[in-house]
Amino acid sequence: MNRPTHAKAAAPAIELRDVSKEYKDVRALDGVSLSLAGNRIYGLLGRNGAGKTTLMSVLTGQGFHSSGEVAVLGGNPYENDRVLSRICFIRESQKYPEDFTPLQAFRAAALFFEHWNADYALQLAKEFQLPLKRRIKKLSRGQLSAVGVVIGLASRAEVTFFDEPYLGLDAVARQIFYDRLLEDFAAHPRTIILSSHLIDEVANLLEHVILIDRGRIVLDDDAESIRGSAVTVAGAASKVEPFVAGRTVLHRETLGSLASVTVEAVLTDAERRQAADLGLEIAPVSLQQLVVRKTLAAAEEDSATAAATVMEVSR
């Protein structure tokens, strides 16, 4: 059972090849391919219904995919206790047995998660002011989220998923979660996948960003390189337009003779000087803005393709 650690490190923590999932009339996942090395904090971003929970369900064997291949920690997670025992995924809408209290849920977790730390769970519960002996069904939405967060953190599973873990949590509790996550990650490095649509709040935690939209991966890159991958150029429209010509435009706003254009570009020092000489303002783009622009751009592209298809058909 005790394999040398380098054997574990060899396989990527998560690997998906062309994974699709169809519900009756929707493609919840559409040809998703990903390879995540692991031991980092990944952000799984996307709008509601983009496929985040479906993807995590497939990765934890809780849900099924229609086609493609899934490997977590080197094996297909479905009905695979060897893999499952190293994974933790508490759903956003997680159900608990009737009449269970948080304390009983923690006792159950202790039975199944090898690295479960009961003291840490109690300490976290205290920080979240979680009533340990109240029935879970009587907890508020925020407290319910806190139960999931505590189990996720205290499980110290090799691959841990957090599914919109902040729902109903107040600002203080959310900050506690972010702080504890970083601290515990530093002390016990593991693969964390955090699904979220509060992008600005989690932006600083993330080392790697995966953006999913209507079942497709739109972005899969280092958080660092994403942050530098786009800029907003603002100034007189007559000067902005030639400057951004030939670049991928993510967003364009004009007001009279003024324009503000977001482009996907890493500007060289020379370009920045040129912009300054032209009187243009260069501003960095936040992760949230970038995600919004990317998602909208992907949607536009889609409708453009759809329109083209319609024209083809009607011809």
Next chain:
Amino acid sequence: MNRVINVARMQLINKWIFLGIPAIIMAGAFLVTLAIWAMIPDTGAAKYAGSGQAVMWYFMALGIQSLTLTFPFSQAMSVSRRTFYLGTVGLFAVVALAISVLYYGLGLIETATGGWGMNGQMYALGWIAAEAGIVQILFYFISMVTLFMIGFWFATVYKRWQATGMLVASIGTAAALLGLVALIMWQGWGPQVGQWFAAQTPLTVAGWAALFCTVLAAGSYLTLRRATP
């Protein structure tokens, strides 16, 4: 194997569902029956009560509960469906066996005390009490497991196909039973069927129930394999 046992332990974290409520039902049914018997004037004839069955029916509800309430949680605990199934059904089998032995014991006490001093029959029912002890235990055991599996199977159908699945399964079962009865009437097999039923002994009933139970157990497992929390 260890995880299978842990599933059983998880089901027992809330002791009421598997242990407390059955104990209360059994004690309650027993005491209420004794009270009723005490009120009935003694005519010398034996007094019968079916209250011993009460806890068996609870097991159908238990089958439903242990799936609907605990399965989604077991998924969050990273337990495979197979492990969940084995642990839950295994725990249930142990509880059912314990209750069966208890019933046999109570039957012996009932006979020895002249029907609790009131000529009553609650556990040592004539039809069963004449059989060997092991047959009695087997009969109780299989009856309870069958009821549990019926509940469990309906719950897996619900879990996988929701209300539509339940509706189809219920109507389908009813239609099949109705069709069988109609066939018997139409073919004039009534007398033979009656004879066949009369010829059954606790052992053969247990055998048929065991067969039915195996089908249900296999059906529940296959349904659960593709169920989502």
